[in-house]
Amino acid sequence: MRIEQLGAGEPAVAVVAAIHGDEPCGVTAIDRLLASDPPIEQPVKLIVANERALAAEQRYCEEDLNRTFPGDPDGPTHESRLAAELTAELEGCTTLALHSTQSYDEPFAIVERADGRSEGLARRLSVDAIVETGPFDDGRLFQSVETVVEVEAGYQGSVAAADNATRIVREFLRATGVLIDEPPLEPREHAVYRLDDVVPKTEAEEYEVYVSNFERVEAGDAFAAADGKRVVADEPFYPVLLSAYGYEDVFGYTAKKRDSSA
Structure with a gap:
């Protein structure tokens, strides 16, 4: 797991990429953000999660990391131990988790419940829709982080997904008060779908x-x-x-x- 930070102090905001190793768009977005060295109002933690699966260009090594949270530090698989490490790193952090998909070419947000802070943040992102997991959150990052927005940024491996992820990271960091280069987007009306x-x-x-x-x-x-x-x-x-x-x-x-x- 690679951990970077922009800004001094203890971060209360985090961005996570490569929960799945075959979804590199978030890694590109994090690297672009680091290279741009933007003005920071408060610190943010930037995490590339499953480096081993990323290097192998596969979804996971032994089990799906996003079905393994909160994990077990003494667990039998790479992902169960990694889930526990990531849970500890994200404690107290409002979190954006970046994914990509084989099902849809435009970004959309996923939240555990579409009635709180996570939905409010999602409405400040340029996404097509908001999806509420309902009961289908078992083992997902939602089990470990109180306020988290997952974004499916586009098709896996596409340039468009990397560009979408790059834009959405900056929108999220403006919405959480990390970036001060531009004001946050105004809340938008999005269609909401419950699984x-x-x-x-x-x-x-x-x-x-x-x-x-x-x-x-x-x-x-x-x-x-x-x-x-x-x-x-x-x-x-x-x-x-x-x-x-x-x-x-x-x-x-x-x-x-x-x-x-x-």
Whole structure:
């Protein structure tokens, strides 16, 4: 785990990259921020988390770090021990965690509950939507940090994701009073989606997804397939993080749109 700091004193704000080693956009954003040497009003901690997985260009080494929090310092896997180290480093820090995805090309924010400080910070970021995890936060960073915003910055490995992450880091640091070069963005109205269920995968050689994330799927619509066998919606939903190969055992999630029946 690589830890950098801008500004003197004990940071109350942190940015975390490379929780997944195949998502390098946040590392680029942190390195660009360090190289720019911006004017700092209060200190910020900058963390590249899973360096071993990053070097291997794989999601994780032994288990998914973002399903392992709060971790165990004496745990049996690299990620369980790393989760405990990261939990300790982030104690008391308002945190931005940067990710990228195989499901959507524009940034969106993920919070544990869309009714508090995390949502307020997310509304000051230039993202397409806010997703509330609801009950689907087991083992995620939300288990270790009281105020955290995760941002999916775009497609994994893309230049656009790195550029989006770079912009969002600066917006987050303005919103938390770290950067003084520009005022924070005004709060924006974002659509809010609450995760409702997972969409499991059956074992297959080939997977397909027919729909776009955040666009309503109607009951009876075929939205995915496993070896050509179509998966049909039982009821209306909004797909979130839905992709053919983003996860090993699920396509992604169904969600309900806030102030909507589906």
